[in-house]
Amino acid sequence: MKPVKIGVIGLGNVGSGALAILTGNAQSLAEKLGFPLEIAAVCSPSVNTRELPALPGVLKTTNWREVVAHPEVEIVAELVGGTGTAREIIEAALTAGKSVVTANKELLAAAGPELWALAVAHGASLAMEASVAGGIPVHTVLRDGISGDRIETLFGILNGTCNYILTEIEQKGSAFADVLAEAQRLGYAEADPTADVDGFDARSKLAILAGLAFGQRVDPATIYTEGIRRVSPLDFAYAHTLKHTIRLICAARRTPTGLLLSVRPSLLPQSAIMAGVTGAYNAVWVKGEFGQDTFYYGRGAGAHPTGVAVVSDLVRVARELRGGARTSPFAHVQLASGEPRPMEQLRSSYYLRFRVRDAHGIIAKLAGILAAKGISIDAVLQLPNEPKEDLPFVITVEPAEEGAIRAAVAEMAALDFVIEPPLAMPIEKGL
Ligand SMILES: NC(=O)c1ccc[n+]([C@@H]2O[C@H](COP(=O)([O-])OP(=O)(O)OC[C@H]3O[C@@H](n4cnc5c(N)ncnc54)[C@H](OP(=O)(O)O)[C@@H]3O)[C@@H](O)[C@H]2O)c1
Structure with missing residues (x-):
């Protein structure tokens, strides 16, 4: 069967990780698919000065429009991030009938349903596994693995930076500001840590998971959100006295009158499986009405774990392109609208x-x-x-x-x- 050709836009953490996997694991990917997955074009402003794997015959450009317009590219991987250029790239690709794989939680939480509608209108596909919990295939789980169940509750530790900071406060007894400064020095936290420590990154991820789990579109701004700045070593001392610990918990609960959604530091029993999630790890715990509890654990970020999620999406979309079927990235044909409960x-x-x-x-x-x-x-x-x-x-x-x-x-x-x-x-x- 004819190879499926890919254009990769954005060669930072995730883009370089995806490239390394696409080149280093090409043989096994072709064996899984029955045809090769080939890179046709790569793009970033610094493409000519970056160290890249050998890419003979591949178009290298600083202009993303050349990737989207490339006649052989059937799938565009948008790995730029943000809601500006990234949205332009995705809309241009979908409008041209090209499928898109993205890791962009912020954009997909804000405009995912519109982008999926655009994909459907142009006979293209849209996939976003890497947007939540990096290397944990939680979208696949909700969309396919436990799609037969009716989800009642979903709890997640979805921000590795916060989990790292909280477990450092817990283990070393250091103050939040000191741990944050050390995390910034080690590259675990951004110079501007707001999106992470104030819970905004986690709430975008929760909005996406709520769509998958409950079929409801959730505006991230409607999610009750509290960051971790106020949690101190003292709180851990008291939590431990109560045989509990503290994590930034993203919670989505189905109730008879609507969803209850929150991102906030919460106490959880030390005996709970989530309490064992330390450092930069992520986890998702789901309770279904029929299948009861399932738990998913892994690295929430990083070039290779997130790269695997991107490449797995490329494999799925390539299979759809050659096999002819498309799957909604939200697990539901259409998301219902509605406000979460206060x-x-x-x-x-x-x-x-x-x-x-x-x-x-x-x-x-x-x-x-x-x-x-x-x-x-x-x-x-x-x-x-x-x-x-x-x-x-x-x-x-x-x-x-x-x-x-x-x-x-x-x-x-x-x-x-x-x-x-x-x-x-x-x-x-x-x-
Ligand atoms: N980092 C993670 O572990 C992780 C995990 C899950 C999801 N994500 C998501 O993955 C996406 C990418 O994150 P990242 O950490 O890889 O970001 P990053 O390291 O900052 O990489 C962004 C890349 O986009 C390129 N870029 C910027 N403007 C561009 C433009 N106009 N045209 C083409 N390329 C452009 C940058 O190029 P230059 O380098 O040349 O400036 C850079 O290569 C984001 O949506 C993020 O939320 C990241």
Whole structure:
């Protein structure tokens, strides 16, 4: 059978990883497909100065339009990132009837359904496995592996930088700012860490997974999102006392009245399988109505793990091109629209961490506020020998609605002995 020819646009981390696999694993890919997957064109502004594998006869260009227009290219790999040029590339390729493989979570979370509609209109395909959780084939799992089930809950650790920072705080007892600076020095965190540590990268990924799992289009901006900046070594000390740990958990829960979606630091039992996910690793835990629990674990980023996801998509799309069938990258023919439920409706146990100037009657005042909102205290914890002028302690509460918790926290934050607004984190029992 005739080879399928590819154009690769963007030769950074992911692009160079994909190229290395396409060239280094060509024989095995051809054996799987029954025909070769060949690179016809590569593109990046620095293509002429970059170290690349030997690519005889391959067009090297700094102009992505030449890749899209290349007569032999049937699949374009968009590995530039962002929502500007990347969108132009994808739209131009699809409009020309060429299929697209991308790793771009930001763009696909924002405009995935429109891009898929464009692909369908022009008889092309669109694939995005690498956009979430890098080397973990979680799209394939949701689209094919467990598509027979009805998903009830999905929890993910989807940002390797945050997971690295949290586990360093946990293991070394260092402050967030120090760990972040070290992560930046080692290249694990970007110079501008906002997208990672404030949860925006993770919420794009959760929006995409919610589409796959529940068939609903989710605007990332509607997902309740809290980053990890406020999590301190102290929170880990208290979490450990409660036999829990803390991770940035992306959660999607199906409820009878809609989806509950959040990205936020959360307590989870040390016995939970997710608690063992440390460093830059990612994981996804899915609970289906029929098949119950499944768990997926692996590297969430990196040239080769993400490159494998890109090349696997190229294999799938090449097979579709020669076999004639197309599969929606969202697992559903069309995504329904709808807002997620407000996070205030979440019912959960909570961890409330305080920093106060010690005085008589503090606990009674806080307990009074909680009681007035119908919230029952589960435990009060205080580590020994803490300074009285900046005294940390923790109250855990029985399951209550987040709306009541937020109202209580706002009231408590205004008390004169409270040094900073209490930190509230849900305690995830279901994992
Ligand atoms: N890094 C990861 O582990 C990872 C994991 C999962 C998903 N992703 C996603 O994968 C995509 C790429 O990420 P990355 O980490 O590989 O980024 P990167 O290292 O910054 O690479 C981006 C590449 O795009 C090229 N580029 C920029 N403008 C271009 C243009 N106008 N025309 C053609 N090429 C252009 C750059 O060229 P020059 O180098 O010549 O400037 C560079 O080669 C993003 O959507 C990202 O979210 C990344």
